[in-house]
Amino acid sequence: MSVEKASKEHDLDTVSISEQDNVFRPDVDTSDVDERLVMRKIDWHVVPWLAVLYLLNFLDRSSIGNARLYDMQKDLHVTDKQYLIALTVFFFPYALFEPPSNIALRRLRPSRWLSFITFVWGIAMTFHGFVRDFSGLVGMRFFLGLAEAGLYPGVVFYLSCWYKRSELGTRVALFFSSATIAGAFGGLLAAAIHNMHNVGGKPGWAWIFILEGVLTSILAIASIWILSDFPDKAKFLNETERVWVVRRLQKDQQFSAGGESFKFKYVQQSIKDWKTWFAMLIYMGFDGPLYAFSLFTPTIINELGFKATAANLLSVPVYTWACIVTVAVGFLGDRIGSRMWINMVLFTIGLIGYVILIASSNAALSYFAVYLAASAIYPTIPNSVAWISGNVEGSYKRSATLGMAIGWGNLNGAVSANVYRAGDKPWYRLGHGIVLAYIVIGFLANIGYYLFIKRENAMRDAGHRDEVIEGIDNPRAHPRNGTYSSIDDAKRDKGDEWSGFRYTL
Structure with a gap:
């Protein structure tokens, strides 16, 4: 009897509620649950508020690019080099704190942890408006990076604990489209807030930081009651619905959905897994361009001949278009399932966009290329997130993998924050060239990741990864793959390394 055949006997479609093995809470009858109603309830309770928090996250992080156009550097006596240093400082705590923050999120309640870090970065954002010199600006950027670090990887991991791989x-x-909305809204908001120039004796750029920071802090407090926890503890679902959600996820090869105790070996498994390192390279390929794009789009447009307010306003349609493409690609990815090929198309569009930016000396053509860049960078991120998180099983291992991949990707923001030098304006060819190199890295890593998981699936289909399961006669099983008393034990111990797990392509 093969492992694959044995595993099918434990599929939730064929296991009755009365059976005790491999069924979460077998005493609960979920036959009357309305799937569409429950999923609609989950969507309304989980996704919208996370999108609001990420809008604030991205708005607060990138608003310095808008404030720069309103004499922030001049008032703080900050040179171009010092401004780049201030941008760079943000990324080191932002990247390094992401993996431990994800572990903390898994061990603590999301409603408390995410609300806490949001409140802290709101305070840090507010104090940006009170800095008086370069050292104060650097200090605030450091604390902003430290506090913001946990939100994006935490939310990605949190969503993966609610949805099947084909839905993520x-x-x-x-959720991520709020980043594009933040880009569009940030330009409009900065232009509006600047009208408060000299109110209370403060310049307009300072009010951008203060008002956005206060808003973030207020909404962080509200998040304590609005955010939900993991499926098995969510208060907006009744007991039967919670059990149904967990069983549904376990059927989708999320064996840890019913709960998992922390063991450091799960973190070690992530570190040793080759998929983690490919994921880090893929993230590097779009996170480097993302931060260069979000921090410098107003400046680039400004240098093409448009004044400060016009440059902020002209960034609005760029981000609006990116929002539309991001949502469309997310929907398409779930429908066709082949996320690798979607990434290939997106990376290719990005390559074309930045080649044009490097070669162009025409403002209109360069502005068009900015649209191509936005069309590539933003939708690649959620498509890759869904692909990578869906191929890692074990809640702690997945949280560590996402933390490492996103953290490494974001660390490259420290590089891309320095590539658009004042001496290279107005065409910034060096900066565009470095961003192009990042996209090439992502393009190649995407191919490598696909080839390796395709080969691994083939090895499992051929039985080369079969474990020895006591009581099951499987001639292909080998002790080097592990010996277990049951298939369920193998699933929980090995996660996505279990022979019956198949990676999505």
Whole structure:
């Protein structure tokens, strides 16, 4: 009897509620649960508020690019080099704190942890408006990076604990589209807030930081009551619905959905897994361009001949278009399932966009290329998130993998924050060239990741990864793959390394 055949006997479609093995809470009858109603309830309670928090996250992080156009550097006596240093400082705590923050999120309640870090970065954002010199600006950027670190990887991991792999892309895209809205809204908001120039004796750029920071802090407090916890503890679901959600996820090869005790070996498994390192390279390929794009789009447009307010306003349609493409690609990815090929198309569009930016000396053509860049960078992120998180099983291992991949990707923001030098304006060819190199890295890593998981699936289909299961006669099983008393034990111990797990392509 093969492992694959044995595993099918434990599929939730064929296991009755009365059976005790491999069924979460076998005493609960979920036959009357309305799937569409429950999923609609989950969507409304989980996704919208996360999108609001990420809008604030991205708005607060990138608003310095808008404030720069309103004499912030001049008032703080900050040179171009010092401004780049201030941008760079943000990324080191932001990247390094992401993996431990994800572990903390898994061990603590999301409603408390995410609300806490949001409140802290709101305070840090507010104090940006009171700095008087370069050292104060650097200090605030450091604390902003430290506090913001946990939100994005935490939310991605949190969403992966609610949705099947075939559903995650759309939800991540809807959540992440708030980053594009932040880009559009940030320009409009900065232009409006600047009208408060000299109110209370403060310049307009300072009010951008103060008002956005206060808003973030207020909404962080509200998040304590609005955010839900993991499926098995969510208060907006009744007991039967919670059990149904967990069983549904376990059927989708999320064996740890019913709960998992922390063991450091799960973190070690993530570190040793080759998929983690490919994921880090893929993230590097779009996170480096993301931060260069979000921090410098107003400046680039400004240098093409448009004044400060016009440059902020002209960034609005760029981000609006990116929002539309991001949601469309997220929906498409869940429908067709082949996320590798979607990434290939997106990376290719990005390559074309930045080649044009490097070669162009025409403002209109360069502005068009900015649209191509936005079309590539933003939708690649949720598509890759859904692909990578869906191929890692074990809640702690997945949280560590996402933390490492996103952290490494964001660390490259420290590089891309320095590539658009004042001496290279107005065409910034060096900066565009470095961003192009990042996209090439992502393009190649995407191919490598696909080839390796395709080969691993083939090895499992051929039985080369079969474990020895006591009581099951499987001639292909080998002790080097592990010996277990049951299939359930193998699933929980090995996660995505279990022979019956198949990676999505």
